[in-house]
Amino acid sequence: MSKPLSDHDRKKQISVRGLAGPENVAELKVAFNRHLHFTLVKDRNVATKRDYYFALANTVRDHLVGRWIRTQQYYYEKDPKRVYYISLEFYMGRTLQNTMVNLALENACDEAIYQLGLDMEELEDMEEDAGLGNGGLGRLAACFLDSMASLGLAAYGYGIRYEFGIFNQKIVNGWQVEEADDWLRYGNPWEKARPEYMRPVKFYGRTEHSPSGVKWVDAQVVLALPYDTPIPGYRNNIVNTMRLWSAKAPCDFNLKDFNVGGYIQAVLDRNLCENISRVLYPNDNFFEGKELRLKQEYFVVAATLQDIIRRFKVSKFGSREIARTDFNELPNKVAIQLNDTHPAMAIPELMRVLVDEEKLDWDVAWNICTRTCAYTNHTVLPEALERWPIDLFHHLLPRHLEIIFEINRRFLEFVASKYPGDSDRLARMSLIEEGPCKKVNMAHLCIVGSHAVNGVARIHSEILIATLYVFKDFYELEPHKFQNKTNGITPRRWLVMCNPGLAEVIAEVRIGEDFVRDLDQLKKLLKFINDDAFIRDIAKIKQENKLKFAVHLEEHYKVKINPQSMFDFQVKRIHEYKRQLLNCLHMITYYNRIKKEPNKHWTPRTIMVGGKAAPGYHTAKMIIRLITAIGEVVNNDPVIGDRLKVLFLENYRVTLAEKAIPSADLSEQISTAGTEASGTGNMKFMLNGALTIGTMDGANVEMAEEAGEENLFIFGMRVEDVDAMDAGKGYHATEYYNRIPELKQAMDQIAGGFFSPKQPDLFKELVDLLMHHDRFKVFADYESYIKCQEKVNELYKKPKEWTKKVIHNIAGCGKFSSDRTISQYAREIWGVEPSLEKIPAPDDRCSFIATHIELTAPAHDK
Template identity: 70%
Template sequence: MAAKPQSDHDKRKQISIRGIAPVENVGNVKKSFNRHLHYTLVKDRNVSTPRDYYFALAHTVRDHLVGRWIRTQQYYYEIDPKRVYYLSLEFYMGRTLSNTMVNLGMQSACDEAMYQLGLDIEELEEIELDAGLGNGGLGRLAACFLDSMATLGLAAYGYGIRYDYGIFTQKLENGWQLEEPDDWLRYGNPWEKARPEYMLPINFFGRVEHQDGSAKWVDTQTIFAMPYDSPVPGYGNNTVNTLRLWSAKAPNNFDLRFFNNGEYIQAVCDRNLAENISRVLYPNDNIFEGKELRLKQEYFLVAATLQDIIRRFKSSRFGCRDSVRTSFDTFADKVAIQLNDTHPSLAIPELMRILVDIEGIDWEKAWTITVATCAYTNHTVLPEALERWPVSLLQRVLPRHLDIMYEINQRFMDLIRTKYPGDNDRLRRMSVVEEEGEKRINMAFLAIIGSHAVNGVAAIHSEIIKTHTFKDFYEIFPERFQNKTNGITPRRWLLLCNPGLSDVIAEKIGENWVTQLSELRKLEPFANDENLLRQIMKVKQENKMKLAAHIQQKYNVTINPASMFDMQVKRIHEYKRQLMNCFHIITLYNRLKSNPTMTFVPRTIMVGGKAAPGYYMAKLIIKLINNVANVVNNDPIIGDRLKVIYLENYRVSLAEKIIPAADLSEQISMAGTEASGTGNMKFQLNGALTIGTLDGANVEMREEMGADNIFIFGMTVEEVEELDKRGYVPRVYYEKNAELRQVMDQINTGYFSPENPDLFKDIFNSLMHTDRFRLLADYESYVECQDKVSELFKDQMAWAKKCLYNIAASGKFSSDRTIGDYAREIWGVEPTDIKLPAPHEKADPDTV
């Protein structure tokens, strides 16, 4: 691998916030690197590949984690704090190497060591495959939360599933999305440690025996959950927490008859069916599908995790590690379980089953413990995303849990009858068991009833779930409902991905903002400092040039780095309204075609994101954007004034390149549909301006930065409701707006699909007949707002000033703040600074 140019290396060395590595540290890194290359990978420099070098560096960095990791767990064992368990079916971690070097403060040493060895650390970082164990915001939020929990010194554990295949790799072929498996483990994972000694049995199917007032779940089929642990280092402290991911393993025992009747080979092959549980991540995170495999995944996660939690509780220092019978009186004082959406909500009946059936605790006491232990985060108000499991499926797969859910519901219905005698409609509305049509269990209702805290993830979202989605439950349990506005980790989303801007900020206000993001408010007095504004814009331009070079290499499209970089990157879904962005592209194209000499602010519009494989309309939207891009990018009249790029296979590592280069962030969902959004926060932190509706966290962003520093358009939640009451007629908007009508007619008549004029008729018909997300109603306001964006972009200093106000107002949106709020107001714990014990002190049996 070629060495870096001296000037580039010197520039990286001089990053003020990372410092210059001491010589002895560089020497140690080189020594460790060569040792791992030789003894771990069994290679020398003559035959090593770039991937070998990446693995050697990863193992070198990991070595610096292990001592802290073990001592952190020893410390937890000694003081026995209340532990937080974050259960999520998704953890969208991305790459680990860069983030770990930043949090350990060893990036400069590693950079210099690799340079001295003739290697390019940036090339090595690019070799690492993303750990894409999530669909989008929910999984990435979980990853940010882990970083913040470790940085704040919380005794916290993440629990999820170690999917063999993460979110699919997106390929574009003739503008259509194709899905390929994401075999992220094919080269191995240097960051994880398998723990076969903690493998646990998980039961499915079977039947329930009732006798003497007790129940037994018998004749079950058993598989095993094998844990894989990954370290989660805090920033600049000694804390290293654990992310434990479970992998499904078939039992080793065989029926000996298979050896005698010739079916042995088939028996071995059938074992693989059990291991399918952890084979692949479900990609439909906003369209609920009641599939048996998904139900098994959800139960697999909670059953393994709760066994682990209870084992740790029983062996804890101040639990009852020496007593014959464990007392669960202190369980909720020592254990906090956070359910990341309804996916892990089976934890509620599973904990009840363990406490009642196995530990012999009476129902009322077990229920008190369960409610005091569990808390539920709601992430969506879209009806199609809320989980409702068919009773028939639960009866077959988890019969004992269905019994428990029936009992929970019966007791809850008795409470409602007492509070609202004679209100049968309320009973119907609030029943966990939905009787209409196919009998189903409403998992969100179960999560609310079985948790002591229920939170939304932005102020407006939390109000919607109180006044609309779960209004009946709020009236019963008003004390349970809270808001916890989402946040992002500033380590990955500024310090790591945008070192140039990090330096500019650090030189002006110091480095405390890395762990106290509210310190960015200190930038506001410099809003008229032209030198600072020019530095911010210089960094932005450098990031844009890097991205332009990447796009040239990847897509063979030349873009103008001086143009406005207009970004919309997120999952492709109708409610996120990528289609409205596409309408604006076509509108700009039509304007230029009709008046080629007009004054026009150049734009490069980039859209990225994956559509669920079975989501027809989302995939059709991707095809439309790509067809429009093909027309626009190849029209000589347009030139480089307007370019459209569809960013293939959007993922965390690509986001780290895109977000620092963005000028404009598109957050344009219909008001009342986006729970929060976290992409909007990442763009804001990196100095992009936002165009958006008053939806999700956009509302609070405007409050923080001031209405003059964000571009708000479209209807509010109240205006959407009022429109619906009057009766929404999409055709009215189509007929009264000439530009809109032209766009829709072009789509409908095949202007962008001459080879198949009917290709996009379904988009036209959907909008004209239902337009569920009111795109046509907001179109005119959106286009007018975009015109204001273009006008401001002409004045680069005025634009830079607003960028500074955006950065300065980002403090509220740190995941450190969010986790601090969870800790104090839901989990009942205080952030702490880890004081490491001496190495000889006694270790937890579950050391890591």
């Protein structure tokens, strides 16, 4: 297999990645060698690739520091309203290349490293992914941070600095095996510990009520140590902050209780405190009610709110710094966005601070709280909605349970005044769910305690307010609260960074560079829809990306694939509602068809599935095993050859996505209509020139509107069809099984051990699930899906027509920029105005920065 073009040769001509002037390159080489020598204490004789990566990371970081300090000074001087995005997950991936892109340093760094005799891609591969998220929700938060900085918002991301992120996935004998993600093993050059801003967080204990107020006493204290990571905007000299909290035991933890011989055990017990930030819970769209998880959720909001209020109280009037004491100003200076229900404890915690510590009247405090907080919902699946047992609450957070009871009492009085005598409605809307085990419904708490509630795609937001078990009652009570904010992705990482060839064709050859900050400008590409040269350029870039990914697969997976075949991807968390099983049925059907007519001209396909299954999600793990089993049979059948390959991509993560997505021809977005809130992978594939085969679910609906439904492959039931089926005769899998011969054949092969000859009953549970317990109606969409795949095959045989549809899709991506999403949040929820203006650039020379800090700079974090 021939090697594709090197990234070095391609990137050096792309102005969207910065210009490599000889002065810049020379300065970078000097800085690189200085860091290798003084920071890492190495020379070229003993330095490793990892040393070279750290030297380069520190060199690039030098260019962030002045901008970072200047940005915080600028916010302190201007005192804008600040946005606080609280999320239990930030799936950042790697930082080096993204920083170089946003600072316009990539070509200069690439040239400097080249002149130093090193390979940039090898150094970039030394960086560990910051995998502090499970999937879409955490990656969305990362895109939002990029956009908030690029739009000039005074914004902060707050979360947890997990010592172990999302697990590394290994496939051993076809099964998923989890390994700990020790991402901090070699250190993290991008973070800065801030022990001076350490905050105490309390757990357990009891409450004391007196005429002077309520006190939370006898509590256990854990310290929250902040680590700050710079978030650079795109070429505007703004660098915002992501602050992640790490749990530390106080020095006197348990020591006051130890007696002779107990000292060692008391010190060892510190781990119990520090476990709070030890590991990310690896569940996506599934709620797991463990005490440690609730501790994590309270830990992050308690520390964050102390930080928010500290910053709020310090105000600058002219040249004087004074303490702001009027908390009625809080909603005018602070916006708190809750990323799903995980940070819901911010609402009772803010009430506790305002009422118990600041001594505000309840009604005044509640008005401040609701005007400050806003809530984003990410799912309609009932099993994903958080409900915490009251007994656990009482044990862990006794004061907060009292506050939640009081919020609920007052809220139900309000509901009763609007709907007198409607006890059923009161029961449905209560924050406390009755039953053998009383629980706090965290989604209800978020709705009641926020001034804005949004879904993440138009169809999702419509389902939220139309569905009884979700939020319909709340919408009828307060319709003004509910909004839609369709998700988006950052074009910096998901086009400029991961697909330089496509960025070059768009920018240099056709429409200029402004699309990087205004993705709507991609509409200009429609002028070239019949331009043969442009069509050839797009097709050529796709083929180069495919060739490069095929080389990657051969190097890392020891699998040879046909780079001329259609690259068909379904990469996302493994979950029944995402219907990887429907994809499996197509693999088997296509295999059977080729076997039946081996001499027919078949469209070659390489079907790649990737994603992690939650460790405790048995069905998801069985789905992975079925995919690997199908691959074992298909890939070793000489009759099939390279006309069909089935691969499971091990350890799918941000870095692998950046390699895979630019190579994709077909994007599988095949969830049951009404189950996927939005999706963002679908947008990444669309922007990188893949065509979508999908249901009318989540953001697929809006993608079809923007690109034209005729330019996507839409199949299957719509939401109204699913609802009609549920309301009518229901879903009966056996009807489809008996009626559709190819479906029956595929299921019989799975059930009979064709794909698991050594264990014929291996997939018995999956067969039983599909035949009798399938909530997501796989068989109901099988026939439509297979026919749609036939249309895909036919169009792929016509490269020019295929590429025209690709161009329509790329041109229709403007709406799906996270810049647009954040602009809407800013104007319609947070009450702030985005800006594309730059702040003055600092001089990056260290001597200047040192002098400037000494003479004029306030504390970095103000």
